[in-house]
Amino acid sequence: MISAKVVLITLALCTLLCSSCSRVKPWVKPYERQNIADPIMSFSRDPISDSYLSHVHDAREGAKGADGGAGGGCGCN
Amino acid sequence: MVVQEAAVVVIKRCLLRLLPVRFLIGACLALVCLPVLAAVLPDERVDVLQHQYEGGGIKVSGPSVLVRKNIGTKVSVSANYYVDMVSSASIDVLASASRYSEERKQQSVGLDYMFDRTTYSLGYTTSDENDYQSKTYNLGVSQTFFGDLTTLSFGFAFGQDVVGRNIKGMPDPSFLLDKQQRRYTFNLSQILTKNLITELSLESGTEACINMKEGETCLNNPYRSYSYVLNGARALLPEKYPLTHNTDAASLRAIYHLPYSASIRADYRSFSDSWGISASNAELRYIQDFKKDLLLEVKYRIYSQTEADFYSDLFPYKDAKNFMARDKELSPFSSTTIGVGLTYKFPWTLPGIDKSTANLYWDHMQIDYEDFRDYANFSGIKAPDAGYKLGEEPLYKLNADVIRFYISFWF
Numbered sequence: 001m002i003s004a005k006v007v008l009i010t011l012a013l014c015t016l017l018c019s020s021c022s023r024v025k026p027w028v029k030p031y032e033r034q035n036i037a038d039p040i041m042s043f044s045r046d047p048i049s050d051s052y053l054s055h056v057h058d059a060r061e062g063a064k065g066a067d068g069g070a071g072g073g074c075g076c077n
Numbered sequence: 078m079v080v081q082e083a084a085v086v087v088i089k090r091c092l093l094r095l096l097p098v099r100f101l102i103g104a105c106l107a108l109v110c111l112p113v114l115a116a117v118l119p120d121e122r123v124d125v126l127q128h129q130y131e132g133g134g135i136k137v138s139g140p141s142v143l144v145r146k147n148i149g150t151k152v153s154v155s156a157n158y159y160v161d162m163v164s165s166a167s168i169d170v171l172a173s174a175s176r177y178s179e180e181r182k183q184q185s186v187g188l189d190y191m192f193d194r195t196t197y198s199l200g201y202t203t204s205d206e207n208d209y210q211s212k213t214y215n216l217g218v219s220q221t222f223f224g225d226l227t228t229l230s231f232g233f234a235f236g237q238d239v240v241g242r243n244i245k246g247m248p249d250p251s252f253l254l255d256k257q258q259r260r261y262t263f264n265l266s267q268i269l270t271k272n273l274i275t276e277l278s279l280e281s282g283t284e285a286c287i288n289m290k291e292g293e294t295c296l297n298n299p300y301r302s303y304s305y306v307l308n309g310a311r312a313l314l315p316e317k318y319p320l321t322h323n324t325d326a327a328s329l330r331a332i333y334h335l336p337y338s339a340s341i342r343a344d345y346r347s348f349s350d351s352w353g354i355s356a357s358n359a360e361l362r363y364i365q366d367f368k369k370d371l372l373l374e375v376k377y378r379i380y381s382q383t384e385a386d387f388y389s390d391l392f393p394y395k396d397a398k399n400f401m402a403r404d405k406e407l408s409p410f411s412s413t414t415i416g417v418g419l420t421y422k423f424p425w426t427l428p429g430i431d432k433s434t435a436n437l438y439w440d441h442m443q444i445d446y447e448d449f450r451d452y453a454n455f456s457g458i459k460a461p462d463a464g465y466k467l468g469e470e471p472l473y474k475l476n477a478d479v480i481r482f483y484i485s486f487w488f
Contacts, residue, residue, distance in 0.1 A: 025224075026223055026225075027226070028224075028226060028268055033268075033271065034271075035271055035272050035334040036268055036271060036274060036334070038334060038338075038340070040334070040338075040339070040364045040372065041274060041332055041334055041340055042332075043274075043276060043330060043332065043342075045420075046124065046436065046483070046485060047124075048124040048126050048141055048143040048157070048483065049126060049436065049481050049483060052481060053440070053479065053481070056130055056479050057380075060406065060412075060442065060444065060475075060477070061356065061358075061380055061406065061412070062348075062350070062354045062356055062382045062385070062406050063326065063346065063348035063354070063356035063358065063380075063382060064282070064324060064326065064348070065260070065262075065280035065282055065325075065326035065348070066262075066278040066279060066280040066326035066327055066328040066348075067278065067328070068264060068276055068328065068330060
């Protein structure tokens with residue numbers, strides 16, 4: 001059984017964390033992300049193609065991993 | 078004779094196997110999970126790709142189809158079917174056996190569930206060939222922060238493989254080895270300015286043989302042999318590998334939007350493992366968008382690595398070390414790759430299709446091995462008969478062309 005005190009403390013901590021996060025204002029405004037949203041800014045425009053090329057490199061080289069996530073880094077929309 | 082059978086081999090693990098063992102987990106991580114955009118579901122699309130690798134006497138080709146579809150506004154599912162058809166007469170095969178053909182089929186399914194700014198991912202991949210089976214499970218979570226300028230992702234993949242062996246083209250029921258793989262990934266993507274995105278990736282992996290009997294190892298190609306000096310000539314015996322392998326990799330990449338509908342991208346990766354290999358690679362890529370219907374990409378990539386502690390092109394005598402390998406992927410070498418590609422966006426649309434593209438990409442790799450000698454590939458004449466002294470044969474060089482042609486549809 002979780003006591004009411006624990007719940008209150010947890011809520012207070014969450015409120016503090018959220019309020020501190022909210023102070024970080026996005027320095028690139030949504031209306032400034034036209035270039036960022038351009039497909040040529042994606043680290044992986046076509047996952048099926050990039051996945052295959054990573055496969056070839058993995059086959060021919062001793063190193064592997066840390067190829068990054070699929071998709072872009074935009075955060076638009 | 079065992080050694081010769083093994084040779085057919087070399088490629089088997091060199092191309093097919095090489096793929097599943099180290100690539101399978103990475104493939105599913107890349108294809109079915111961990112989208113960097115946590116605040117939106119991935120695009121709904123269908124990709125149909127034909128791939129071809131040709132070089133060093135090896136030709137690998139086949140199709141790959143990827144379908145991704147949303148269910149409602151919070152769930153995205155994907156499926157991938159991939160085939161490698163291998164025809165090989167590589168340097169390894171020429172050393173002690175004849176060419177062979179083989180096929181590997183891989184299927185993947187994935188599910189992404191988006192809740193607010195968090196995306197949870199699950200995936201499953203299976204790969205089958207006549208002497209190697211693999212199953213991989215993966216999960217991940219991705220979260221965006223600070224107005225979607227920052228994306229943080231974690232992933233975990235677990236693989237269970239069964240390594241087999243063929244004798245005279247038939248599976249050897251007495252040779253079935255269990256292997257497990259685990260991979261942990263961390264990815265941080267950051268929008269720094271309205272024209273610059275950066276990404277940091279960290280990955281640690283481990284692979285281990287399970288329930289091995291005395292003298293068994295599962296991490297090597299069961300057909301490949303190490304080479305040692307016997308009576309002034311090369312003799313071959315099956316390789317001996319450690320039972321575990323741990324890897325660590327870190328990469329940093331950035332992409333910058335240029336003022337004239339173009340971007341330039343830089344990648345760097347550093348790698349090390351418990352076998353003594355240290356490697357790094359760097360890549361520069363330029364993308365030009367012509368009037369939104371034609372896209373050109375050119376790139377240049379360099380790679381280099383040191384050798385594994387137990388690698389040697391020619392050991393001085395039999396059983397010279399506890400572990401012995403003559404896998405050119407464990408040898409010291411450097412390589413360069415140039416690539417060029419075009420993406421054409423069709424001006425018309427089909428019913429239910431928002432956008433469609435045709436894509437053709439070509440990469441040319443040149444690998445210069447520093448301690449892997451070509452002692453068998455002289456039009457069928459072994460090195461001693463061609464006038465080369467033992468251990469002084471020409472160093473091997475490999476040139477390969479990689480072609481990707483695919484059509485993509487967004488709906």
